[in-house]
Amino acid sequence: MAEKRDLDEPQEENETQTSKKQHHAGRIIATAVLAGLLGGGVAVGAGYVYTQTTNFIGKTTGVLGNGKTTIQAPTISGKTDATKVYNNLKGAVVSVLNQQKSTASTSQFSSSSSSSSTSSSFQTASEGSGVIYKATNGVAYLVTNHHVVSGADRIQVVLYDGTKITAKLVGSDAMTDLAVLKIVSSDVKTVAQFGNSNQIKTGQTVLAIGSPLGTDYASSVTEGIISAPKRLVSNTSESGKTNYGDSVAIQTDAAINPGNSGGPLVNTAGQVVGINSQKLTETDEGESVEGMGFAIPSNTVVNIANKLVKYGKIVRPALGVEVVDLNEVSTEDRINTLKLPSKVKGGVVIAGFSDKNSPAKKAGMKKYDVIVAVNGKKVSDLADMRDIIYKFSIGDSVKITYYRGSSEKIATVKMSESLK
CATH class of the missing domain: 2.30.42.10 (PDZ domain)
Known part of the structure; x- marks a missing residue:
């Protein structure tokens, strides 16, 4: 039986460690990258990707009067200008920092007495990516992976221009591995739009944008194709006891690395068709694997994001x-x-x-x-x-x-x- 590896456990600065989990097809890693030395792990790994479609696929884009985010249509086909697509979207892609409290004790000594005190500070436990999809009434909403923000005491978002903003968790769903955050929108210049993931085809060109290995490589872009529009991926909770079953994800050969978690998978029209979540690294036989990344379909993302904004949780x-x-x-x-x-x-x-x-x-x-x-x-x-x-x-x-x-x-x- 092969193993699933999650890059969600705290570790030494600039060092990548993994915890092991079982997977029927091969070794999977959640594409979050870790930095910092903190006690306690981020709770849930990647890949709880239950497929759902949405009832509000329409010809309009952005935000309707009822506040729901819609899916953009139609999908544009033709020759890709990757640079143009990237430049139009890069401002909507952010780095997401999962910060946790670290308690340190200090002692002060004098000739007559001694005293000690305890202070708390935040350290970055993991880093991932996210994409801003809506800005309204002074608030911007962004989507990322549940495993990127799970266990955080504070979440910070780093915009394309380097501006760092503290974010509030709107809601998170382990089963789909999705979370919605909100920030003040005063510094937000670009908002992404969703495409219809039901329309994507095998062989279609896509770009993956995010922060592989963390903020040092923020706003990186890789190009590939859709390897399979719907691929079943087996998922298990971190404890290994709760099996969420086989779930459907987009398979792509666009390079997805630790830190890309939560970043967008984009079609040639510049529409977000998926949220990058995990990659396959090794088969059951121990053979090394290249070019097998997975993204949560945009139709699932839109459905879950709207419900998280409205209710703060998902009830199925x-x-x-x-x-x-x-x-x-x-x-x-x-x-x-x-x-x-x-x-x-x-x-x-x-x-x-x-x-x-x-x-x-x-x-x-x-x-x-x-x-x-x-x-x-x-x-x-x-x-x-x-x-x-x-x-x-x-x-x-x-x-x-x-x-x-x-x-x-x-x-x-x-x-x-x-x-x-």
């Missing part, structure tokens, strides 16, 4: 089921255990229920039922189901089409709040 609807992709089930088990008809090629298999109050269980669904559609929308795998389910709200009722053996059935399930 759930069916209360534990599932596996049908394509991971052997042909023998499909025939002998699931007893599926040969025409069923895709779907997700119920392997269990979250608890005794599972909405799906209450609706009459059972272990080994195979879900093939939600509200009439085809479900080929877990990614499809998340795409559909996360568009609904807690309390909504959905119609689940599923197979129990050779029989097709429909259950109406009222979704509850996710326990994860």
Whole structure:
């Protein structure tokens, strides 16, 4: 079994250390870079990238009257001028400093008595990147990775011109590895716009902008292509106990290094199509890997960012089921255990229920039922189901089409709040 490495643990100044975590495909590192010597680690690694789409893809850009950030359309194709794209966007890309308190004791001695005192100061525990996507009413909002700011006692943002501003955490979500910060907008000159990550294609040119290895290399840009628009990546919490399942990320060969976490992946139109989060460095067999970076799709980013700004947290609807992709089930088990008809090629298999109050269980669904559609929308795998389910709200009722053996059935399930 290969290992996942997170660059989130505090370490000596200018030294990169990693903690190890398991990954089914190879060794993954969260692309945050660390500096400083502090007790206690940043809590969560990278890559909790659950795919979600947004209901507000539109032809307008920026901020609508209701305050929601929208996705820019259409995506422009044609010859890329990387320099022009970079120059138009560089002012919106920032460095993000995760600072934690360091307590030091000092002693003062005199001929007659001695006394000691304790003072606290902030030291930079990790550095990442971020991108400013909205400025309104004197406040600018930026998105970065959850693992970049997790555990911070103070967060500072360094603008393109070197201006350093203390930021406030608006909200953070470990499952998608996203966080939103806000700063005063008086020094903000550029705001990025989001593109539609559902429109990106394999082979499309992209740029990655950020601060590899920290602020010394701030505003670095690398160029590559989209290697795969949707790639399943397995993610586990830092404790190794909570498996958040396979999640969908954009795979790119644009160089993504420690410190690039939270920075934008940009298309040829200068639109942000992803937020860089992690990279693959080693296979299960110990072979070295190059050019395999991953970014959170912009549609996920927009959806989560809007909810974090509005609510300060993410509350997800759930069916209360534990599932596996049908394509991971052997042909023998499909025939002998699931007893599926040969025409069923895709779907997700119920392997269990979250608890005794599972909405799906209450609706009459059972272990080994195979879900093939939600509200009439085809479900080929877990990614499809998340795409559909996360568009609904807690309390909504959905119609689940599923197979129990050779029989097709429909259950109406009222979704509850996710326990994860």
